[in-house]
Amino acid sequence: MLINENLILLDLNAETKQDAIEALASLGYRDGRIDSLETYVENVLQREQTYTTGVGNGVAIPHAKSNSVKEAMIVFGKPTKAIEWGSLDDKPVDMVFLLGVPEDGAENLHLKIISQLSRKLMSEEFICTIRNATCKSEVMKALGDI
Amino acid sequence: MKIVAVTACPTGIAHTYMAAEALEIAAKKLGHTIKVETQGSIGIENKITSKEAAEADLVIFAADVAVKEDIRFAKKPLYKVEAQKAIKNARLVVEEALKFYETNA
Numbered sequence: 522m523l524i525n526e527n528l529i530l531l532d533l534n535a536e537t538k539q540d541a542i543e544a545l546a547s548l549g550y551r552d553g554r555i556d557s558l559e560t561y562v563e564n565v566l567q568r569e570q571t572y573t574t575g576v577g578n579g580v581a582i583p584h585a586k587s588n589s590v591k592e593a594m595i596v597f598g599k600p601t602k603a604i605e606w607g608s609l610d611d612k613p614v615d616m617v618f619l620l621g622v623p624e625d626g627a628e629n630l631h632l633k634i635i636s637q638l639s640r641k642l643m644s645e646e647f648i649c650t651i652r653n654a655t656c657k658s659e660v661m662k663a664l665g666d667i
Numbered sequence: 668m669k670i671v672a673v674t675a676c677p678t679g680i681a682h683t684y685m686a687a688e689a690l691e692i693a694a695k696k697l698g699h700t701i702k703v704e705t706q707g708s709i710g711i712e713n714k715i716t717s718k719e720a721a722e723a724d725l726v727i728f729a730a731d732v733a734v735k736e737d738i739r740f741a742k743k744p745l746y747k748v749e750a751q752k753a754i755k756n757a758r759l760v761v762e763e764a765l766k767f768y769e770t771n772a
Contacts, residue, residue, distance in 0.1 A: 571677055572731075576754050582681050586708070609755040622680060622708070632680070632709045639684035643692065643754075 523634055524595040524664055527552045529657045533598035533617065538606050539566065542583050545596040545619040553591065554621060560589040561621065575608025579652070580642055584620035593631035594621045595638065597651075597660055616652060618642070638664070668765065670694055670701040671715045672727035673734050676750045679707030686729045686753040687713075693757035706735055715739065725768045729753035729760065744771045 528548050535541035542565050543558075550558045564585035568574070575581045581604075596619040603613035620635055641647045647663065654660045672690050676682035687703040694701035704715045720726070720739040728734050728747045746764035753760050 568678060572751055574681070576682075576685060576751075584678065584680050586678050586680065609751055620680060629709055632707075635680055636684040636705070636707060636709060639681040640688040643685055643688040 523593055523631060524597065524661065525552070526657045526661065528554075528594060528596045529660050530596075530598040531654070531657065531660075533600045535598075535600055535604060538569070538581075538583075538604060538614075541581075541598060541600060541604055541614075541617055542566065542569075542619065545598045545617060546621075548596050549594050549619070549621055552594070554594040555587075555589045556591055557589040561585060561587050564589070565619070573607045573609065575606035575610075575612075575614055576642065577608055577610040577612065578645070578648055579603070579612060579615045580618070580648060581606050581608065581614040581616070582618045582620060582639065582642065584622070586622045586624055588624045590621040590623045593623065593628065593635070595619070595635065595664065596621075597664070599652075599654075616648070668699040668725060668768075669723045670699050670725050670727060670761070670764070671719060671723040671740075672701060672703045673706060673715070673730060673737075674703060674728075674750055674753065675706040675730040675732050675734060677732055679709075682731075682750045682754060683707035686750040686757075689753050689757035690727065690729060690761065693761045697758065697761055699761070706730070711735065725764055727753075727760065727764050744768050
């Protein structure tokens with residue numbers, strides 16, 4: 522499974538983009554998905570510099586393909602206060618999907634699911650469902666339908 | 668109007684697919700047919716055949732890296748943008764591409 526309840530944080534306390542990425546990456550680390558928190562966070566921030574992953578509508582999808590990722594993951598965080606992300610539409614972010622994919626041997630199935638999630642994020646209905654989720658199981662259910 | 672498009676981004680994990688989805692939605696809303704090929708981490712998907720390329724009126728590249736096998740589109744009006752522009756405002760990208768077609772076809 523790309524996501525489980527350990528990888529969902531509905532009260533993400535973060536002031537900045539970097540705080541948010543670190544906090545969500547820690548969930549991945551604790552769940553055994555990544556073996557070096559530092560390397561992974563650095564890879565994600567590098568990717569962020571290439572250009573923003575704030576794709577608009579309050580959604581950000583920070584991500585990296587990294588040696589530090591042992592098992593592909595989706596970590597979802599809902600900030601308690603919207604975060605300035607330098608998004609394409611200049612709006613702050615209230616939904617963060619942190620994606621991690623291993624550098625080598627990433628399974629096609631996982632990549633496929635992540636690509637489908639990316640497509641889904643262009644759907645307002647899907648975004649609304651997740652934005653309005655009040656418990657982890659609702660998020661799991663919405664993501665499980667991908 | 669028959670449109671074909673290719674999307675690609677550096678890691679090929681997310682933007683490639685978001686741009687593809689956005690272009691498909693926008694082109695259909697504007698009443699055009701579109702086929703979008705993604706060149707991402709999974710490789711090339713929904714590949715545009717040489718025949719489809721030949722039959723297309725217009726080609727859009729929403730890509731931040733070089734598009735593979737672009738020889739297929741050599742003789743076609745080609746409108747290029749960054750992948751993120753298609754994510755941000757796909758409708759505008761399609762409209763601009765159509766304008767480009769009108770002035771260059």
